Amino acid sequence: MSSRARLYSTGIFALGIVAVGLGVSNPYEQQLLTIIGIHTLLALGLNMLMGYAGQISLGHAAFFGLGAYGTGIFTTHFQWSPWASLPVVLVTSCLVGYAIGRPILRLSGYYLAMGTLGLGIIAHVIFREWDTFTGGASGLVGIPPLVVGRLVLGLGRTGFFAVWATVVLFFVLCGRLVDSRIGRALRALGDSPGAAAASGIHTAHLKAVIFSFSAVMAALAGYLYAHLLGFISPSSFDFLMSIRMVTMVVIGGMASIWGSLLGASVITLLPEWLHVFSDYEMMAYGLILMVVMIFLPQGLTRGVLDAFQRARTLRGAASS
Template sequence: MKLQGVQQTKWMGVLVFALAILVFPFIVTQSFYLTQATFAGIYAIIAIGLGLLMGYAGQISLGQAAFYGIGAYTTSVLTATMGWSPWVSLPIALLFPGLLAFIMGYTMSRLSGYYLAMATLALGIIVHTLLVEWRGVTKGASGFFGIPQLNLFGYTINQGIPYYYLVWFFVIIVLILSLNIVHSRVGRALRSIHDSEIASSSMGVNTSKYKMQIFILSAMFAGLAGWLFAHMSYSISPAAFTFDASILFLAMVVLGGSGSVWGALIGTLLIRMVGIVVHMLGEKFPFITSDFEHVIYGLILMLVVIFLPRGLFPTVADWFDALLTKRSSKKSMLKLAAKR
């Protein structure tokens, strides 16, 4: 009965969230906010994958921007240079980051925690350097231009409401897939690895296999986000895939709560709201520049780690559950007193 209740709550949450996504363009009609919401969806795909890696597999990655960039540049080269259809390039844009994650995970299978974080940081630096210096393929620091628009059944998916719905359609798919993983036998194994890898191994859990699988999945999610970003922007440059981007994704997961799929999603939305507020303040106060935004993200990380170590969503959910339990116990006591 409890498992059935969890499943009902999961699907009810997805349904409510999907309805909110559906009606948002009718409530907020300004193109600026619609563009920001579209970018939030792209970032949410990366954050959900990183949340699975951090909150369930217990691994810290500082190189998600590398997988994000590989996905974006893969589809850019295949479509703009080689003339492929963007839909044909989609599985390749997912395959390349996943293959790189497999190679990296296989060669660094003994690393964990901060050592793995440093390894992924090095990967991000290497990939960014290649994007800048491999001018014959990536066009260098000046950027890659001429990325084609997406077409579906003869209909061009332009920026604005059409692309907003496309991005959030993929977010819903990623969300459902991640929730199913979390509430499955694999999710239970991942939680046991996060709590104690040694205890999990002693109970017969193949910890290396599960960590490898979730690392590859998070990289493929980032590749999907890169594919969406490239065909939305029509031009990309290595500046979008720096270490700062990886820290931004990390802040999203930490703020919302790495131990929850919903936490990563909510953290992404909150961080994007902070970015919008900073942008609006920058228009009124010239001394507030884009660098001020990174200061805010760093401050958020510090405050959350100190005061909300589990993240915002799990903490609020615990408070809400405690409140409901307290009210339920009071009602039970009142009923018992009335019977007496």
């Protein structure tokens, strides 16, 4: 895509966010939108790994938790300012991501899925069992909110803007990354690792780098989540959260930056809408997931575009 089109679309996206942020005044809706923003960050990071580099991870909730617990521990046990813990959390997750990614990405296919899944479960056990620091199964209470000047960022409008500003930033960043030399190398890697290696791409290093990048994004999402909610517990970073992240990516559309936004929105909003079904909620949720994937295996983004294109071809045929 041309950089001009990307610039326009990002600009309109940012304007849309400002409009929604100012227009929505109900705290519940603001909060829901904020959570969607956090999930978008998670989905986008994972999409860079899954969609572009073609490497699956079923344990990304580990990094989401690493960010949340990292900053939670620094700010509650050591009374750091949240701003001081931000760089530490990001650097740590980057290093940990690389150190884990390098060996684990030697695996491929289902074995990689299993390896990352194991990683997620080990992280979850650490969050739950290391109770002197993490608060154990009962959770970690009293994480201070982020403060900018005299403005306290909470789950309302302030948090909304903080989270979505981050999302826009990463949209731009990921967009540029995808179009860059690294992006082309990534896609080569995703299409055919052998061919990529043959053309001089250091695949093991590149895979670990993109793994680390997605880990940083997940950790950042966790950081924001912890400070906005003020409370974290291990159940938010379990195996099911990892699966939910993968679902967001696949439902939205692999290798699509906008698909991450769509996937995160749908997966976050669906349970809220399905509340009316009460006892049938779980059935409805599972059914929708299946139906979407059966009929739109490329994800919603691709599906919506295809439908749009079909409609245009039809219209074109009708007018001629």
